Amino acid sequence: MNPLAQPIIYTTMITGTLITTLSSHWFLAWVGLEMNMLAFIPILMKKTNPRSTEAAIKYFLMQSTASMVLMMAIISNNLLSGCWTTTSYINQPPSLMMMTALAMKLGMAPFHFWVPEVTQGTPLTSGLLLLTWQKLAPISIMYQIHPSINIHILLTLSTLSTAMGSWGGLNQTQLRKILGYSSITHMGWMMMTLVYNPMTTIFYLTIYIILTTTMFLTLNLSSSTTTLMLSRTWNKSTHLAPLMAPILMSLGGLPPLTGFLPKWIIIQELTMNNSFLIPSIMTIMTLLNLYFYMRLIYTTSLTLFPTSNNTKMTWQLENTKPMPLIPPLIITSTLLLPISPLLLTFH
Amino acid sequence: MAYILFTLSVLLVMGFVGFSSKPSPIYGGLALTVSGVVGCVIVLNCGGGYMGLMMFLVYLGGMMVVFGYTTAMAIEEYPETWGSGLEVLGGLLVGLMMEVMLVLWVLSLNEAVVVVVGFSDTGDWVIFEGEGSGLIRGDSIGAGALYDYGRWLVVVAGWTLFVGVYVVIEIVRGN
Numbered sequence: 001m002n003p004l005a006q007p008i009i010y011t012t013m014i015t016g017t018l019i020t021t022l023s024s025h026w027f028l029a030w031v032g033l034e035m036n037m038l039a040f041i042p043i044l045m046k047k048t049n050p051r052s053t054e055a056a057i058k059y060f061l062m063q064s065t066a067s068m069v070l071m072m073a074i075i076s077n078n079l080l081s082g083c084w085t086t087t088s089y090i091n092q093p094p095s096l097m098m099m100t101a102l103a104m105k106l107g108m109a110p111f112h113f114w115v116p117e118v119t120q121g122t123p124l125t126s127g128l129l130l131l132t133w134q135k136l137a138p139i140s141i142m143y144q145i146h147p148s149i150n151i152h153i154l155l156t157l158s159t160l161s162t163a164m165g166s167w168g169g170l171n172q173t174q175l176r177k178i179l180g181y182s183s184i185t186h187m188g189w190m191m192m193t194l195v196y197n198p199m200t201t202i203f204y205l206t207i208y209i210i211l212t213t214t215m216f217l218t219l220n221l222s223s224s225t226t227t228l229m230l231s232r233t234w235n236k237s238t239h240l241a242p243l244m245a246p247i248l249m250s251l252g253g254l255p256p257l258t259g260f261l262p263k264w265i266i267i268q269e270l271t272m273n274n275s276f277l278i279p280s281i282m283t284i285m286t287l288l289n290l291y292f293y294m295r296l297i298y299t300t301s302l303t304l305f306p307t308s309n310n311t312k313m314t315w316q317l318e319n320t321k322p323m324p325l326i327p328p329l330i331i332t333s334t335l336l337l338p339i340s341p342l343l344l345t346f347h
Numbered sequence: 348m349a350y351i352l353f354t355l356s357v358l359l360v361m362g363f364v365g366f367s368s369k370p371s372p373i374y375g376g377l378a379l380t381v382s383g384v385v386g387c388v389i390v391l392n393c394g395g396g397y398m399g400l401m402m403f404l405v406y407l408g409g410m411m412v413v414f415g416y417t418t419a420m421a422i423e424e425y426p427e428t429w430g431s432g433l434e435v436l437g438g439l440l441v442g443l444m445m446e447v448m449l450v451l452w453v454l455s456l457n458e459a460v461v462v463v464v465g466f467s468d469t470g471d472w473v474i475f476e477g478e479g480s481g482l483i484r485g486d487s488i489g490a491g492a493l494y495d496y497g498r499w500l501v502v503v504a505g506w507t508l509f510v511g512v513y514v515v516i517e518i519v520r521g522n
Contacts, residue, residue, distance in 0.1 A: 005517055012510045019503065028500070035507050042517040056518070 001046055012039035013133070020137040025084050026074040030067065033105070033137055037063045043129060044122045055121025059130075062114045066104035073097035086141070090148040098141075099149055099157075105138040107180075108187050109160035116168070116180035124225065127176050128216035131183045132209045139190070139205055146198045154191055155278060161188025162281075166288035173227045175219055178292060179212065182251060185289050189262070189282065193269040199346035200269055204262035207336075211251050211259055214329040218244065221321060231299040232307070235314045240326075241301045246334045248297050252290035258336040265344065352392055353463045357450055359385045364442030368435050371426030372418040376411065383407050397487040 001009070013036055020032030037060070044056040077094035078084060090098065100111075107115035119127045142149075165185030172178045186208045193200045222229070222236045234241040250259035263286070267279045299305070336343065362382030366375040383406055391399035429435050453462055476483065493501055 001517060002520070005513060008510060008513055009517070012506070015506075028503070031500075031503055031507070035503070035510070038507065038514055039510055042514050045518055048521050 001042060009039050009042055013043065017133065017137045021140040024086055026086055027084065029086055029141060030071055030074060033067055036137055040134065043126050046123055046126055051121040055118045058114050059118045062104060066101045069097055070101035073101060086144045090145055092150065095145060095148040096150060096153065098145060099154060102138045102142050103157055106135060106187050107184055108157050108191065109164040109184065112161060112164055112184045115184055116177040119176045119180035120174055124216055124220045127179065128213060131179065131212050135205065139201065142194060143198050143201065146194050149195055151195045154195060158188040158192045159278060159281060161185065162285045166285045169292050170288060175225050175227065175230060179215060182289060185286060189266060192282065193266050196273050197269045200265050203265065207258060207262045210329060211333045214247055214333045215251060217324060217326050217329065218247065221323060227296065227299050230296060231305045233300050234304060235312065237319055238315045243330055244300045245297045247330060248293040250334050252293045253286060254290065256337050257334050261337055261340055349464045352389065355385055355389045355392065357446065359389065360446050361443060364439060364446065368429065368438030368442060370428050370435050373422060373426055374428050376415055376418055380407060380411050383411065395486040397484065397490065
């Protein structure tokens, strides 16, 4: 992208999200979502090839359909209640339409089919923004409408998201598709306790953003986008090869790493509300997620794939690529569990 | 003419069917212009004289003209019109048939008179208060309030339109 155009595009993307999160009028919340989507399209097309054009078109079609449904919900809510404020109660039919629209925006099942395709067609840094920053605005709206959401449908969407995200990622070798399916699974987990304790959703979102940012930036260091390219990490940046293991295990939710903490809180919230079957199903489904992360750990650090002898000397040369923020992100994404009472101030 | 608003709404939907059956953009622009004219007349009939004429000026006289010029630049040798292929003609006929059936169903209802004739609300945009003459037209005072109470919205909308042009140029740049 032209360096003169970059400040305007990135500023508009950030401003759109800020307008959505900070507005109390439904119309301005919608305007912020549209600004965000409009400015994100050229970020998806940073490298112009037909694949990224296809990814940008798919993203645009899905998000604008969701915005249309959201606008219809906003107007029918105004017709029924006369209210334009985001903090007041929403009637049930518009609330259902709003939840559907926001599920489409977030990539929850059964509207999840665009997430791996769009993440695959874009460079790694655009995929990072797609899976982290673009989730902030819709989740802020869902946080504001959480008293009016139909519990049954939201729990159905969450369970479906976990199942589809886990099963879909099983046969993948492309790393961006794996991270896309992982995002679908995490969205399912996030929306489970929205009705019971919405602060757990925000907490899960924070930890998820830290973990996904760590993964994307680590992959960006060696520019690896397939499992085969990941298997050369020991040669390119030797110190990172064994560090991928705790990051991926944290993403999969293994104790005693950070990724276990939000899942634990969500299971606790659900069992406090007398629901035992749903957290059991979700936990068992997420084990499939852990399986394909373990496959990545296997190719990165547990085995060395056969290579020719003249490629084996890259690790001796000095690596000049800068590592943006990776050391503090790795520490945050693996070692936060002991300070959990400090983090869980909403209990 | 008591049921003018109902007739105009039916004509609006038929115009929309004309371009959503997806002919070539030049014909779609024609149907969009016709639908726009009917929409403006609906707004005029609801009492919003200022709004309707504004829409004529800006939407039809500004945006549609620019759209017409750009599609004329990108035209192909044999553009697809409504009678040129079975897909477009089929979509058009299905849409028109559904609209006719809906009109017949509405007219056969018991409270059809309420829907058809009582639909008009021509006094909607006049507010009977205010100092001076005691009468304020809601539509023209709204355009003034846009720069007063709605200043932030004008800034956001203007910035978004500007960024829209930027985004389109970035996407079609191609390198």
